[in-house]
Amino acid sequence: xxxxxxxxxxVIDHITAGLGMHLYELLDLASLDASIxxxxxxxxxxxxxxxxxxxxxxxxxxxxxxxxxxxxxTVNIIKDGVLVEKRSxxxxxxxxxxxxxxxxxxxxxxxxxxxxxxxxxxxxxxxYRCIYCETKx
Amino acid sequence: MRSVIxxxxxxxxxxxxxxxxxxxxxxxxxKYAHICDGKKLATLFFEPSTxxxxxxxxxxxxxxxxxxxxxESNSSSAAKGESIADTAxxxxxxxxxIAMRHPKEGAALVAANNASVPVIxxxxxxxxxxxxxxxxxxTIRREKGRFNNLTVGFCGDLKFGRTVHSLINALSRxxxxxxxxxxxxxLKLPSYVKKDVLQKNNIPYEQTTDLEAAMPNLDMLxxxxxxxxxxxxxxxxxxxxxxxxxxxxxxxxxxxxxxxxHPLPRVNEISVAIDSDPRACYFKQVLNGKYMRMALIxxxxxxxxxx
Numbered sequence: 352x353x354x355x356x357x358x359x360x361x362v363i364d365h366i367t368a369g370l371g372m373h374l375y376e377l378l379d380l381a382s383l384d385a386s387i388x389x390x391x392x393x394x395x396x397x398x399x400x401x402x403x404x405x406x407x408x409x410x411x412x413x414x415x416x417x418x419x420x421x422x423x424x425t426v427n428i429i430k431d432g433v434l435v436e437k438r439s440x441x442x443x444x445x446x447x448x449x450x451x452x453x454x455x456x457x458x459x460x461x462x463x464x465x466x467x468x469x470x471x472x473x474x475x476x477x478x479y480r481c482i483y484c485e486t487k488x
Numbered sequence: 489m490r491s492v493i494x495x496x497x498x499x500x501x502x503x504x505x506x507x508x509x510x511x512x513x514x515x516x517x518x519k520y521a522h523i524c525d526g527k528k529l530a531t532l533f534f535e536p537s538t539x540x541x542x543x544x545x546x547x548x549x550x551x552x553x554x555x556x557x558x559x560e561s562n563s564s565s566a567a568k569g570e571s572i573a574d575t576a577x578x579x580x581x582x583x584x585x586i587a588m589r590h591p592k593e594g595a596a597l598v599a600a601n602n603a604s605v606p607v608i609x610x611x612x613x614x615x616x617x618x619x620x621x622x623x624x625x626x627t628i629r630r631e632k633g634r635f636n637n638l639t640v641g642f643c644g645d646l647k648f649g650r651t652v653h654s655l656i657n658a659l660s661r662x663x664x665x666x667x668x669x670x671x672x673x674x675l676k677l678p679s680y681v682k683k684d685v686l687q688k689n690n691i692p693y694e695q696t697t698d699l700e701a702a703m704p705n706l707d708m709l710x711x712x713x714x715x716x717x718x719x720x721x722x723x724x725x726x727x728x729x730x731x732x733x734x735x736x737x738x739x740x741x742x743x744x745x746x747x748x749x750h751p752l753p754r755v756n757e758i759s760v761a762i763d764s765d766p767r768a769c770y771f772k773q774v775l776n777g778k779y780m781r782m783a784l785i786x787x788x789x790x791x792x793x794x795x
Binding site (some may be wrong): 458483 | 616
């Protein structure tokens with residue numbers, strides 16, 4: 352499958368196969384008025400299969416979202432068709448308004464305009480918990 | 489501004505200091521009788537309570553302070569839809585310290601993040617109830633004289649029982665504690681508490697459904713009520729509510745120096761016949777709760793520079 356190279360934008364590479372769509376949704380890429388390619392199950396020597404997202408627009412991505420979904424992904428910044436920067440991704444300590452707490456007993460379900468905040472409580476197990484009710488993300 | 493949401497907000501050293509203050513209050517009540525003269529505690533209770541609210545109020549009165557507040561959400565602007573954040577900001581204008589109970593988990597943290605005075609979590613749904621744990625700890629200290637080398641049984645609703653989670657958290661920081669978890673299958677201790685607290689701190693524990701079999705090894709038995717208000721489904725509550733009822737015959741294999749604790753209120757899970765047994769400590773626990781709340785109010789007001 353051939354996808355055109357981008358001139359100015361971002362390539363999120365080495366996404367664990369199957370997580371591309373989730374990342375696309377959490378980054379709210381559907382709201383961008385730009386050419387975007389989500390390529391699933393690309394053959395990869397290193398990973399076997401991987402997903403890739405190419406965004407042909409010079410935007411600031413929320414790296415915390417990428418770190419939350421897949422800290423093994425890589426972010427490449429492209430300017431004038433040339434790779435100018437590789438950004439390292441790490442699991443963020445705190446996630447604000449990226450995901451919502453699903454516990455119906457949590458105060459976030461009723462308090463007006465309360466930020467949904469999760470903290471990384473177990474990096475090895477990739478566990479985030481709501482700061483209010485401690486429910487797992 | 490220091491607030492107290494969870495028992496783990498305190499170091500072990502701070503807990504020891506609070507207990508020492510409470511013991512000093514017990515021995516020297518006159519020394520503390522006017523220490524909070526002119527200060528006000530707001531008790532914001534969005535959910536019914538007898539002990540916790542009255543205990544806070546008695547604590548503040550015995551320190552010489554005054555109390556204002558409400559005891560149900562229908563008598564506050566919450567009934568009009570006011571947020572907790574706005575309530576906390578408003579009450580900060582009237583009171584020097586806030587004690588708040590709310591049915592939603594995390595409500596006390598929202599209040600603390602918005603108040604300009606210290607907030608004490610007096611229970612936030614099934615999440616935390618640190619001042620009950622303070623009462624439990626003072627009771628253990630006074631009854632056992634130690635926090636180490638104890639086999640502690642928790643019986644009843646270990647799933648939704650916030651007092652159970654808080655006390656297990658507190659005890660996990662002491663040495664040679666063994667935990668016995670006695671509950672029906674449906675009300676077992678949540679796996680995250682087992683993993684994050686018991687396993688993480690290498691606390692040996694066992695799970696059983698058999699109270700009588702566990703009884704002979706226990707130094708302390710913490711009974712709990714199956715809480716109707718935590719169930720979405722009345723049928724589940726009715727099926728589980730009578731899972732464990734402590735009667736005198738179930739104590740026949742218990743240690744002579746067993747301490748029986750219960751955060752109260754009880755419904756029927758401890759027979760009234762147990763009340764006269766010297767091993768019953770639950771009404772002592774109530775009194776200890778008042779002393780610990782006095783110690784806590786003093787600590788927070790001192791740290792805030794209010795007294």
